[in-house]
Structure formats: C-alpha cells, structure tokens
Amino acid sequence: MEKRHGLVQDSPYIKPKMIVLHWTAIPTLEQSFDAMNPVHLPGSRSNLGAVSALNVSAQFLVDRDGTIFQQLPDTAFARHVIGLNHSAIGVENVGSAKSPLTKAQLKANEELIRYLTKRYGIEYLIGHYEYKLFIGHELWKESDPNYLTEKTDPGESFMQKIRKRTKDLELKGPPAR
Numbered sequence: 110m111e112k113r114h115g116l117v118q119d120s121p122y123i124k125p126k127m128i129v130l131h132w133t134a135i136p137t138l139e140q141s142f143d144a145m146n147p148v149h150l151p152g153s154r155s156n157l158g159a160v161s162a163l164n165v166s167a168q169f170l171v172d173r174d175g176t177i178f179q180q181l182p183d184t185a186f187a188r189h190v191i192g193l194n195h196s197a198i199g200v201e202n203v204g205s206a207k208s209p210l211t212k213a214q215l216k217a218n219e220e221l222i223r224y225l226t227k228r229y230g231i232e233y234l235i236g237h238y239e240y241k242l243f244i245g246h247e248l249w250k251e252s253d254p255n256y257l258t259e260k261t262d263p264g265e266s267f268m269q270k271i272r273k274r275t276k277d278l279e280l281k282g283p284p285a286r
C-alpha cells in the first residue's frame with residue numbers, strides 16, 4: 110500500500126467507496142480460488158510480479174450458479190484493480206469472454222452490491238475494463254504512471270445489465286472523458 114498508493118497504515122485495511130466487478134478468465138470455481146489463494150504471485154505473471162510480489166485476489170468470488178464465496182474480509186486490502194485497491198471491493202465472477210457471466214451471477218452480484226452499498230455507503234460501481242477512466246481522479250493512487258494493463262472484464266453487456274438492475278442505488282460510474 111505504501112509503494113503503490115503512498116499510504117502508510119499499521120494494517121492492510123481499505124475504506125470501501127467503490128465496487129469493481131470482474132470475471133476470472135479461469136474456467137472453474139476451484140481453479141479460480143486456487144489461483145488467488147497463495148499470498149505470492151506465481152512466476153507466470155512476471156509483468157505483475159515486477160511491480161509487487163503480492164498475489165492478485167478479491168474479497169468475493171461468485172460461482173456460475175450464483176453462489177457467493179467470501180475470500181477476504183470486506184475491508185481487507187486485495188490486489189484486483191490498479192490505482193484503486195485502497196478503496197475498492199473486488200467481486201470476481203467465474204467466467205470469461207468465451208463463457209459470459211450467467212443470469213444467476215447477475216442476480217448474485219445485484220444482491221452483493223445492495224448489501225455492500227447499504228453497509229459502507231458505496232459511491233461507485235465499475236467494471237474492471239473502466240478503471241483507467243479514474244486516472245487523475247481524486248481516488249486514483251498509483252505511483253507508476255506506466256503501470257497499466259488492458260482489461261475487458263466483466264464485459265460491457267454485463268455492466269449494462271447490472272447498472273439497470275441497481276439503478277435505484279444511484280451509484281456513479283467512471284468519470285466522463
């Protein structure tokens with residue numbers, strides 16, 4: 110948190126202001142969990158490893174049937190979105206471009222978003238592919254301007270559907286460009 114965000118804290122907690130939705134790009138729940146479970150990054154993702162050895166993870170993981178698993182406490186720091194991890198709760202969904210997210214996952218994400226918004230006063234809801242629009246925003250905290258990756262998850266159609274279902278919560282999307 111100190112290296113990437115310039116935040117010095119006694120423990121790795123976050124102040125949730127945002128929910129970031131993802132897909133794992135890994136076919137099964139078990140494989141997705143196994144990828145996020147180790148503390149350190151496996152060698153195969155060395156581009157990420159050069160920046161930090163901390164493994165990628167997210168507070169929540171949603172299976173294809175909509176079952177929600179909690180992998181970390183809501184306010185524990187997790188590495189899932191560049192620049193915004195200090196204030197973002199991550200929701201990973203088992204799926205990919207080839208296996209788009211299911212109706213059951215849509216419902217589960219809606220319930221989780223409603224619960225977290227009520228509990229923490231969440232202000233923003235974004236898909237991972239929208240994160241770069243926060244560069245220059247007051248919430249953006251990344252020390253290396255060249256550390257950016259291309260993302261497409263969790264798909265534009267899923268974000269359109271989830272925004273429609275949670276419209277009453279009046280959550281903001283990314284800043285307009």
Ligand SMILES: [Zn+2]
Binds near residue numbers: 130132237260
């Ligand atoms: Zn993602």
